[in-house]
Amino acid sequence: MSDEWGGVALDIEGMLGSLWGKSAEKAGGRKNLLLSHLFDTAAVAELMWEGFLAPSTRLVLDDIAGGPGAGKKFFAWLCGVHDCGKATPAFQRMWPEGAAEVRKAGLTWHDHLIPRKPWRHDRAGGHLLCRDLAGAGWTEEQIDWLWPLVAGHHGRFPSRGELKPANRAKGQLVGTGSWPAVQRALLERFTEGLGFEGVAAVAPARKPSRAVQLHLSGLIVMADWIASDEKYFRGVDDLRRVTLEAARERAGEAWLALGLHQGWGGHGIPGQEAFRERFGQEPRPSQMMVIEAAGRMSAPGLLLVEAPMGEGKTKAALLAAEVLAARFGADGVFVGMPTQATSDPMFSEVRKWLSRIDEELPSRVALLHGKRMFNPEWRALLEGSEADDASRFGGVDEYGECLDDDLYGAGTSDWEDRTPAPGTGARGPADWFLGTKRGLLCPFVVGTIDQLLLAATRTKHVMLRMAGLMGKVVVLDEVHAADVHMSQFLMEGLRWLGQAGVPVVLLSATLPPRQRQDLVTTYLAGASSREEYVAHGLPETDGYPSVTAAWPSSRSGSVAEAGGVPEPQYLVACCSGWRTDLSLSVDLLGEVVPPPHTKREDREAAEDGAARSVVDLLERELNAGGCVLIIRSSVPRAQRLYRLLRDRYGDEVHLLHGRLAVGERADRTARCLRLLGPPQGVETGERPGRMILVATQLAEQSFDVDVDLLVTDLAPIDLLLQRIGRLHRHAGVSRPAGLTAPRVVITGVDAVDLAAPQFPGVSEAIYGRFLLLRSAALVRRALASTEGTARGSGWRVPAQVPELVAAGYDVSDALLPPQWLEAAEAAHRQWEKTEGERAEKASQSLLTRRGDKEGSTLAGLHYAGRPESGGDATVEWLVRDGSPTVEAILVVRKGEVHYTLNGRALSVNGDVGADLLEDVLAGTVRLPPSLTESALKELRPLPGWFGHARLRHCPALLLDHRGRTVLGDHDVSYDPDLGLLVQRLVTN
Incomplete structure (x- = not known):
């Protein structure tokens, strides 16, 4: 193969045979030619198509490429072309031995003109594609969305202007003389090697949405990282041996050795008997309502389930996920939980559910949080694991060109750890999936909601996280637990998932009407690719439990006049719960709350008095025995009360909070769940005659215990109701005399009669005075009696839950006593100011900036992105305020x-x-x-x-x-x- 430049014949073949893609040090002792690495990556992409990509992803790629059957070859080309920017002097000069051979082949440059700051090969690739694809006849629109996938494959997407080499290099970075001819020849040789007639034939027929582009970008990174494993892709330094067939053979061996796998593949719509087969019981009315709603959605959308604690939302959501996956081509599920502690039992439940579908599926479930190695079930899956070897998959850079400090850094976070991954003989997911930032790519994932929130941040390699969510059904439990800071990332994530057509199931005990509206609106805004959007016509729920489904209508169907935005479709339904309402008595145990700036000894005296009043209460209530849960708003408050109770009740008292060593905390949690769990899970006679559990907010949600009496510090009403969900939770529990009727005693407030009440400083710091005042007003209305005079009728739970939550988050004055209004107005102003500041703080790290949510390409997505590092102790708090x-x-x-x-x-x-x-x-x-x-x-x-x-x-x-x-x-x-x-x- 030869060409001419300036009338001189060029040895293109010899020049292509000199360009290296991996140095000998990075390719098992022999350099890997650049063309060989491109073919290796394309061959990996072919295997990903057959054994990893979700059916929905394959359909999208077919559509982009021009029709059924066209997507696979286009995807292989897209992945393989990622490193074309290495065919430049800027890269080839970086390895002295390889540079000498390149020069010898006739490709030269002037070192003294090359600036010290490198021109990275990912950006060089974007620059070359803009030039050479246009030369091959591609349109500007086709080029505009594709070049960022190449220019951003090392983790950050630059703008178009950032692609250009420095002017002072006078062309020496990109290459002059024979360089352009060789660069074009490399692209043509690679393209024709995949079976295309030429570069022009690759031109896509459709432009995908920006969310799909982000998904594809993550898949490109995945293919590159696998093809960069020198254990399986050793160097090939002879161009005559560089073929797609040879690359396919290497890729096949790597794929089998790595044990990479997809989810459930083709999954049929479950039949009417599926619920009983999966969970061993007949579905309750609310569960059937959810499953039927999933079956009636005509396009991927949002399914929002509101039901009381213990209603069985999780089981309904899992079967609904099966329905949605089968109907819309998803190949797995991500289940996001509010905390690490709630993720562990969900991990077991998901594996049990999947085992009823296919006995191989439970081994494909990853648990993602920083304490997963303390989960016995997870540890058992890792038996036979290899030693820590994360660097095996990190060889995608040469000589620090764009070294991933955050990928190989020293930090450990709440959402992922650097534990040894399972290798040959392990019974868990393939070890490749368990490396940093790759966990969400595993077909089935249970972890904290942080996993999704991080996928909505402008951080490096965010495309890997988002690619792990797209192609799945996303299930998020306890969404009401997201505060205003976390909600910004949740909404951003829903916007991207909506645009990508990812089915999402949200679970909550109940939601304030405004939050429900915001969740639906945000998802539909993403589906419509609109920055500003209002979900008009969303019906209100008029019962409880309820389900709200929303999805965009087909673009070929009914379309709104303004801007051609698809009209949304809604389905809202409700039914009766399976449990009889509890008539709940509400009492108040007031305490002296010292004013701010009180001396330490006076504060401690007041805290001691508050703790003693709880001890006195239990002296009266537990004469005949009983199991009590006491929730305090801070660790010191819990420790102080525990000391006094332990002196009185000894081993009958248990303490659970977040400042216990993790081993001890796990043991205590398991003990409490065993002693106070569901009757069928408790051995005969194991439930204690008397037990007192003092805890912090750890016991607030997804903590399946049943107690006879609840004593809790005041909290916003939705969280208070979550705590009440532990009270008389299970049927068939024998309760002592005096505690046969459910009762909650409120602490952490001085009084609710005259002036606006005062709360401990720690409670105000956590929740804000405004929401505590509204919650206190609801408690005031419900107080059962004072000195024998009837004042209220308590609460009916769960029937009253929606109205209580709506009232607790309303901003009107109707709920408040007149003497509270002035304090409430001041608290409301401060609350709005604080909430606005917290939202603004979060917005600085969102994946898209204001005004950029209708962008059509990934160009410049990382502008002003967070320069996070794995060794930065603040990174784990990026999505959680505090x-x-x-x-x-x-x-x-x-x-x-x-x-x-x-x-x-x-x-x-x-x-x-x-x-x-x-x-x-x-x-x-x-x-x-x-x-x-x-x-x-x-x-x-x-x-x-x-x-x-x-x-x-x-x-x-x-x-x-x-x-x-x-x-x-x-x-x-x-x-x-x-x-x-x-x-x-x-x-x-």
């Missing part, structure tokens, strides 16, 4: 010897053998925000941990033989019963 915190491993030092929190000896340097690893990690505890700054400055891993895959990034908090230490200006100790205790040092 001060960043640090996790540390508690280690006890006695003399020169280190011990685990459980008393097992380590070496002097803290070296940890395999038999001690879990015991060491069980001592992990999250430090409060007040210690973050000091922890970042003072804490480091033990010397023996630096070479350990799972410990090298974990700071150790060294305690003396008494379990104490000083960190910054705080005295810190760990008590086996109370957990972490923190007290500011007194200074003179």
Whole structure:
């Protein structure tokens, strides 16, 4: 093969045979030619098409490429062409040995003209495609959406202007002389090798939505990372041996060895008997209502389920996900939960559900959160795992050209960890899926809602996260738990999922009407590709439980006049719940709330008095026994009350909060669930005659316990109702005399009679005074009696739940006593100001900026994106508002010897053998925000941990033989019963 330049014949074949894509160091000892790597990636893409892509994704690709059967070849080309920018002097000069061969072949450049700042090969690829695709006859519209997929394949999408090489390089970065001819030849050789007649024949027939473009971008990254594994794609340095067939053989071996797999593949619509087959029981009316609503949706959309605690929303959602997946071509499910603690039981439930569909599917479920290694079921799936080897899939860069600091950084976050992944012989998902940022690509995923929220951030490699959601059915539980900060990311995620046509199922006990409207509007705005959109005509629910379904009508059908936006379709239904309403008594146990700036000793005296009043209450109520849940608004409040109760009731008292070491917390949680769980899960006689559980908000949701009496600090009404969901939760439980009727006692407020009430400072800091005032007003109306005088009738739960939540979040004055109005108005102004500031803070990291939500391509998407790093302790709080915190491993030092929190000896340097690893990690505890700054400055891993895959990034908090230490200006100790205790040092 030859060409001419300036009348001189060029040895194009020789030049193509010199261009390297992977250096010898990155390709198993022999360089891999650039054309070989392009074919390798295309061959991986073909296997992804056959064994990974969802049917819905394949249909979209067929449509883009021009019709049925055209998508596979186009997808392979799209993935393979990603590294065409390496055919430039800017890249070829970076490896001296390879550069010498390139020069020898006749491709030259002037080093002195090349600026020190590199021109990255991803951007170079975008630049070359803009030039060469236009030369092949592609239209500007076809080029505009495609070049960002190449220019952004290392994690961030540049703008068109950022593609150009520096002018001062005088063409030496992109290449002059024979370079353009070789660059075109590489593109043509690769294109024809895939079976196209030429580059012009690849031109897409349709322009996909920006959400689909983001999905494709993530798939390109996936294909590139797999094809960059030198274990399976060793170098090929002879152009005569570079063929698509050879690449297919290599890719096939890699695919089998990696164990990559899809979800359920072709999945038929489940029949009427499916619910009983999956869950061993007949569906309740509300569950049938949800499943039928999913079956009536004519296009992918949003399915919002509101039902009481214990109604069976999760089972209904899972079967609805089956229906939606079968009807709209999804190949898996993501289930997002509000916390790590709620994710663990859901992981078990999802695996059990999938086992009833196909016995192979449970092994394809990934659990994604930072404490998953403390989940016994997850650990059992990883038996036979390989050692930590994340770097195997990281060889996509050369010589730091665009090194992923955040990909290989040192941090550990709430939403993912760097634990060893299962290899050959493991019973869990393929190890490739468990690397950083890849977890959502696993076919079935259970994790915290943070997984979805992070997919809506302007962060590096966000396309991988979003690609993991698209092609699935997304189920989000407890959506009411998202505060205003998290809601910004939730809404952004729903907007992208709506545009991508991803079915979404949202679950909640109930929602304020405005939040329901916002969720539906946002999804439909995405489906309509509109920045400003109002979901007109959305019917109100008039019963409980209820389901609200919304989806866009077909663009070929009824279309609104303004802007050609598809009219939405709605389905709203309700039915009776399966449980009889509880007539709930509401009582108030007021406490003295000291004003702000009160001396510490006076505050502590008031807290002691509040705790003693609860002890006195239980003395009266538990004479005949009974099980009580007490929820306090902070860890110190819970610890203080626990101390007093333990002195009175001993081992009958249990404490559960977030500052326990993770091993102890997991054990206590399991014990409480065993003792207070559903009757069928409790062995005969195991439910205690008397038990007192003191907890923080951990017990607020997805905590399946049944108690006879609830004592709780005041909270916003929806959260208060969530807590009430633990009260008389299960049928068939024998209850002692005096506690046969459900009753909640409200604490954490001084009074609700005359002037506007006062609340503990920690409660106001968490929830805001405005919502607490409205909740207090609802409590005031419901109070059962005072000195024998009837004042209210309590609450009927769940029948009254919707109206209570609506009233609690309304802003009218009708609910409030006249003497509260002035305080309520001031609180409302402060609440609006604070909520606006929190929303604005979140907006700075949203995937799309204001005014950019109708963009048609990914160009410039990462403009002003967050420069996150894996070692940055604040990253895990990107989607959750609040001060960043640090996790540390508690280690006890006695003399020169280190011990685990459980008393097992380590070496002097803290070296940890395999038999001690879990015991060491069980001592992990999250430090409060007040210690973050000091922890970042003072804490480091033990010397023996630096070479350990799972410990090298974990700071150790060294305690003396008494379990104490000083960190910054705080005295810190760990008590086996109370957990972490923190007290500011007194200074003179």
